Amino acid sequence: DGGITQSPKYLFRKEGQNVTLSCEQNLNHDAMYWYRQDPGQGLRLIYYSQIVNDFQKGDIAEGYSVSREKKESFPLTVTSAQKNPTAFYLCASRDRLSGNQPHHFGDGSRLSIL
Amino acid sequence: AQTVTQSQPEMSVQEAETVTLSCTYDTSENNYYLFWYKQPPSRQMILVIRQEAYKQQNATENRFSVNFQKAAKSFSLKISDSQLGDTAMYFCAFTSRETSGSRLTFGEGTQLTVNP
Numbered sequence: 224d225g226g227i228t229q230s231p232k233y234l235f236r237k238e239g240q241n242v243t244l245s246c247e248q249n250l251n252h253d254a255m256y257w258y259r260q261d262p263g264q265g266l267r268l269i270y271y272s273q274i275v276n277d278f279q280k281g282d283i284a285e286g287y288s289v290s291r292e293k294k295e296s297f298p299l300t301v302t303s304a305q306k307n308p309t310a311f312y313l314c315a316s317r318d319r320l321s322g323n324q325p326h327h328f329g330d331g332s333r334l335s336i337l
Numbered sequence: 338a339q340t341v342t343q344s345q346p347e348m349s350v351q352e353a354e355t356v357t358l359s360c361t362y363d364t365s366e367n368n369y370y371l372f373w374y375k376q377p378p379s380r381q382m383i384l385v386i387r388q389e390a391y392k393q394q395n396a397t398e399n400r401f402s403v404n405f406q407k408a409a410k411s412f413s414l415k416i417s418d419s420q421l422g423d424t425a426m427y428f429c430a431f432t433s434r435e436t437s438g439s440r441l442t443f444g445e446g447t448q449l450t451v452n453p
Contacts (some may be wrong), residue, residue, distance in 0.1 A: 254438065254439065256438075256440060256441075258441075263346075263445070263446075264445060264446075265341075265428055265443035265444055265445045265446055266428070266441070266443045267443075268440050268441075271438040271440055273438055279437065279438060281440065311380060313382060315382075315441075317439060319439065325372055325384045325387055326382075326441055328381065328382035330379075330380070330381055331380050331381075
């Protein structure tokens with residue numbers, strides 16, 4: 224079955240540590256996205272990528288970094304510069320050329336501070 | 338920039354009854370797409386229904402239907418014959434071809450509880 228796989232499901236970060244969240248899709252989608260969800264809030268866009276080797280900042284990119292070396296993969300690194308990383312992170316992908324096609328989401332990763 | 342507003346943080350409904358969740362949005366574009374996503378306690382984001390702005394007919398998916406009022410920039414979700422499994426957070430979302438990266442802009446969400 225096609226879909227999006229995020230790992231790990233739960234992750235803890237120590238002070239000063241960088242951590243990386245994995246996102247892999249086998250839907251052959253060009254566009255991929257990272258959203259952050261805080262309690263009582265909607266999803267906010269961190270980064271997105273429309274093609275391999277290209278990505279753009281979203282609304283809350285500070286303290287995060289991404290790469291897009293392969294079409295299937297869009298890992299997100301939460302750096303030590305992100306002072307409030309505790310949140311639920313959702314990865315999504317989409318067929319870039321089809322206007323009304325929805326985002327497909329992974330099951331999410333929960334990051335907490337130790 | 339587009340904005341999406343859901344003015345009802347929480348709602349509840351009795352099983353088998355009908356409930357309507359509200360959503361308004363702000364955009365200067367003419368061609369865009371609206372979605373309702375459901376997020377149950379498992380935290381999965383599940384597409385409920387979608388609407389293309391150029392279509393006048395309201396979208397329907399089984400027990401779920403929308404009331405799309407383009408001039409009023411309103412996009413409400415009606416759930417008929419509510420079931421316990423409908424208990425979830427519901428998000429309204431907007432995108433368009435002109436939106437950079439076709440990213441989704443989300444409302445703050447409405448927590449719906451279906452009571453037995």
